[in-house]
Amino acid sequence: MTLARSDAPAVYALHENPDWFSPFRDAFEAEDVPLVEWLLVDGVLDLDELPPEGVFWSRISASSHTRGHVRSKDYTRSVLSWLESHGRRTVNGRGVLELEMSKVAQLTALRAAGIDTPRTVAVIGTHNLPEAARSFPARSFPAPFVVKHNQGGKGISVRRFDSSAELADAVAAGELDEPEDGIALLQELLVAAEPTITRVEIVDGAFVYAVSADTARGGYQLCPADACAIDPVSGALLMPPGATIAPEPDQQLFRLREGFDHPLVDRYLDFTRRHGIEVAGIEFIETVDGRAVTYDVNTNTNYNAAVESVAPASGPGAIARFLGRELAAAYATV
The missing domain is CATH 3.30.1490.20 (ATP-grasp fold, A domain)
Known part of the structure; x- marks a missing residue:
């Protein structure tokens, strides 16, 4: 399968999991930003062909192999190298992809920035x-x-x-x-003062909002996308690994942290700017011994519908507007 092209400049979304993408598709439509999806599962890439005109947003996940998409990471590496060699504007590009793919890379980069991480x-x-x-x-x-x-x-x-x-x-x-x-x-093992973690959402160098996730019921499975909580075969609620309390139907594991103001926000903003990360969800735990420990940088961040319904701003909306601005800046005819 060859990569689809738009007749006019557009935003191209590089991803591998359609189950996660509906909120973004809706946001781009609402903002009237032209969107083309590149599902990088398998296909054909002609290196002698010029890439289409547009802005290219990568949201490939380090967990893609767990969905059977074992080729997606290397396919995306190839596509991003091809795009960047032709000077195309990439968002969360080739260098950021390597941070997404390695917790070692994330932890060493966070430590170099003076941010506390797990031993x-x-x-x-x-x-x-x-x-x-x-x-x-x-x-x-x-x-x-x-x-x-x-x-x-x-x-x-x-x-x-x-x-x-x-x-x-x-x-x-x-x-x-x-x-x-x-x-x-x-x-x-980080022991939280309360059974929660905090996820800080960042788009285009700006804080969007923070989310609190229930680790008693969510365990180690802290993906905020609604699809993550459901067994794709049976449709039943999953008992996440590490959870100590079984989740119940309609129970919300993610909540907006209203009025969130923490020194880590400014440090995260500086960290993402230094590493060229333009869309991210960064997670930390507030421990019983008074530490605020950062343990994960998600550069293919997802958003939770219940949180979005009460948040002061929309994460997918912020992304659609940001990429729409980048597209307009790159192509005067847009």
């Missing part, structure tokens, strides 16, 4: 996890701790262990899947 050890090869875990006490990693994949999503790979011996038993029994890129993370 973490990267382990190449699942068989090395037990030995790495046994070194935790010397590294100020008291049990319990968590193991997660460097490339993950929706909490699928996250698992708590109460001792290095428990982890060793799990590895010996073959209970842990090999990470997509071969890198697993041993990470301190």
Whole structure:
């Protein structure tokens, strides 16, 4: 399948999961911004062909392989390299894609910016996890701790262990899947003062709003898109990994943090500007020992319908307006 083209300059959205895209499609229509979707699952890319005229917005997820789209990441790398070699305007482009694909890259960049992150050890090869875990006490990693994949999503790979011996038993029994890129993370277990995390939404260098997510019912699965809470086959509510209370129908796991004012917001805005991240949802935990610990940078951010209905501004709307402005600035005829 070749990539679709518009006869006139348009915004091209690079993604791999139609279940997540409806709110954006509606926002672009409402803002009257021309939109073409490139579903980067498989296809044909002619490197000798000129890209179409437009602005290209990447929202490929590190979790794409969990939906069977194992080629999407490398396909997107190729497409973005092709676009940028021709000088096309990309939003969350090639460099940002690499941050999305690696929690190691995110954590090291956050630490370099002076932002507190979880104490973490990267382990190449699942068989090395037990030995790495046994070194935790010397590294100020008291049990319990968590193991997660460097490339993950929706909490699928996250698992708590109460001792290095428990982890060793799990590895010996073959209970842990090999990470997509071969890198697993041993990470301190962050204990929240309240069973919530906060997600800060940023578009075009500006704070949009902050969301509180219920970790008792949401566990490690903190994707705010409504589709993330539903089993795609049965349509039933999912019991997320790490949840301690089963979610109930119509129960909201995500709430707007009204009047949110935290020093991290300005630090996140500076961080995203420095790294060329133009759309993001950044998550942190306020711990029992008084830390505010940032642990994830989502550059393919999704939005929750219930939060959007009461928020002072719309996340998808802000994106549609931002990309519409970029398109108008690049093409005088638009």
